[in-house]
Amino acid sequence: MVKSIKCLSFLFLFTFKNPPFHSSNPYFYQMKSFQLIAICGLLFGFSCQNPEKTNWKPESIPFPGDLPASLPVLSASEDQLLLSFVSSVNDSTSALFYSRWENESWSEPEMITQGQDWFVNWADFPALVENKGNYLAHVLKKSSPATFSYDIQLQAFSTADGKWTNQLPLHQDSTLTEHGFVTSIAYSDSSYLVTWLDGRNTSGGHDHSNHEASGAMTIRAAEVNLQGKVLWDELLDARTCDCCQTTAAMTAEGPIILYRNRSDREIRDIAITRLVKGKWTEPQIIYPDGWEITGCPVNGPKVAAINQTVLAAWFTDVNQESAVKVAFSETSGADFFPPQVISIRDALGRVDVALLNEQEGLVSWMEMAGDSTFLMVQKINRAGDTFPKQKVASMDPGRRSGFPQMEIYGNQVFFAWTITGDQPTIGISAVPIDNF
Template sequence: MKSLNLLILVTLFLSCNSNKKKSVQHKKEDKIVHAIDFPGDIKSELPHLTSNHNSLMLSWVTRITDSTTQFNYSSLINQKWGTPKTIITGTNWFVNWADYPSITANNGTLLSHFLKKSSEDTFAYDIKLNLLSEDASDWQTELPLHTDGTKTEHGFVTVLPLKENSFFVTWLDGRDMAMDHEGEHMNHNGNMTIRAAEVSQDGVISNQILLDGKTCSCCQTTAAITSQGPIVLYRDRTDEEIRDIAITRYTNGTWTEPQFIHNDGWQINGCPVNGPKVDAIDNTVAVAWFTAAHSTPLVKLVFSENGGAEFSEPIIISDAAVLGRVDIELIDHEQAIVSWMETEDNTTYLKAMKVNKSGVKSMPISISALNDSRKTGFPQMQYKGDNMYFAWTSIANDIPTIKTVFVPLDQF
């Protein structure tokens, strides 16, 4: 009986000690995570952050009514969001928790995108581009990116500044999944594909190309510009239903054959809706992703020093109860900051950690507690100056609004 009592006391002591440590840690995080008031209305969701490290913009959508949606953006000025500006308001949009609109800037020209339904079918929608030239006062709206005309899925877009006044765009494209009038696939493969193109400052589409003819159907794409050219990463799909992360690189005037960045061997008969994220400085590349291969959920990170031609062995960021939904930012050639979602003591958190390419990791910071449902969407992370900025959809009484915070880089 004495031994049992002693065991109970030790267990209680360790539990209390652990809770005290967590309480101290959360109090510390309260002092380093600084909130920024969101300038938009309630019923706002799907934030997207973009930065060239000199300026920072936030875009989002607001539900005006059950059928009307508005696409807005704001710029950060002196640690405050400026007055929101509206890009376009419309109906018949496809608004999805995982496939969010975006905005990107290049030398004063702004390019944004959203998804619009192309038929009454649930998963039939097109990518629409909006363009605002530096000297223009009004947006050109609903410009086409693709012209295949199929009533299929087109989405999961990534847009990056490319040349002085153009943009690189990559997206998932379901045109090969189109049915004929008898319900048969017009293309016998019937697969989701990933494609890319260049968009000029005038909205002209060029250099369209098929990157991979069979991919996972609803995981986010990601891309970066290295010293050699663009690289694109995405969740691939083999005939054996292996859905690991693949890369294709534009080098010496051509795109390389897609290859896995690491052989996780995740065999899954459905899309996990959990894409990778990449960042690059010159030819230094860092990639974060989620996998649940062998029924073990993990967030992983790899580095490359040659533009993505070869990668290091993966660094395990977290093997706790991770949900994934990752983001990554290189802060120099040696270090990256990774964010992800995981559940701890029945509470889900957005966490972030600094990682050196040698494998040295900082203590993770809990940015915020989050709702773990799909309504939270995919948290965003970007850095500007000496701070890392975060944005996500917060749910209160089933009503969404957007939260934004920043953490000084020296606190990681």
């Protein structure tokens, strides 16, 4: 904008110093007046444009719970927007609640399940997904005293049964190892697709730098019916990063799953596999960042899809140069355009994405600015045009703040995050789509 104003100012001065008509021309002053009005109009128009959108301000929405709460997850479908979260009922009991967005406010939270033997973690947490009025949730239950020894249990609400069915097993192995980082999406009108990191080959080990003494973390997928019964499950990749979140989306050609891969050389870039004609494709790296790291960064990708358009976002830190990147695909994830770099140097990652349409989307992430940390959001498009970054909220940069959430529902973009403190709670805000 500054360059445009300078150019127009130069044009203004040049016009008067170098008139297009000699002053003896009777139309000289009339032409000069027209030019002056036009240039002033352009200058005024450019000066009124504000790419920073200083009046951009998310509307705060009251959190519906009164217990200490954390680990929010937003889940949107065409019919509903859901908010799930974990509350501490007492010193030894945790509970999973959910609330629905109704009449411009959140409904009274309802408990799905509770337990005293849960694994509750800032990066690996329960979630809820909806499918035609049915719900599928998951929690993580300790399987032994070892720190990273826990199983995935499903909770299903089927409209046919009209009740929740709890403590349904997802994986069939009985190893006392790590199972988590779950993503669930609606797969068909009668089932869900669930993917997770599975440590059945690790012998209970969680040493990210040494898997010579134990096997590697794997990623698996399963189809689960509306009653929570596993119909099939399959290995997708026999070697993945140990504790980065998984993500999945439905495209016009079927489901896709993205995750952080782990090569024999400890390169941990983002991989994709697609279910095509009943078979999962060989995992492919969507872009070769070449991030070599001997430990898990605990910073997984996020993906969204509309028809054949796919938008992926991820964090990388090659050569200790942190960056958030996004990439579009117009082939249901078969290949991707070169990535756009959204944030550099001060990026913390913890990304999320949403598609506005088949050409445009939003990416959110955490970023440091001086002594402060913010949840940021930015509009992006396939053409790679530059849009202003916007601050959604101030955040605690530590692990307790978890992974912020973003979902589009109706004509608004919703955000949710953990507000840390002696009694943690959940911050929620919304912004009209038109503001982007």
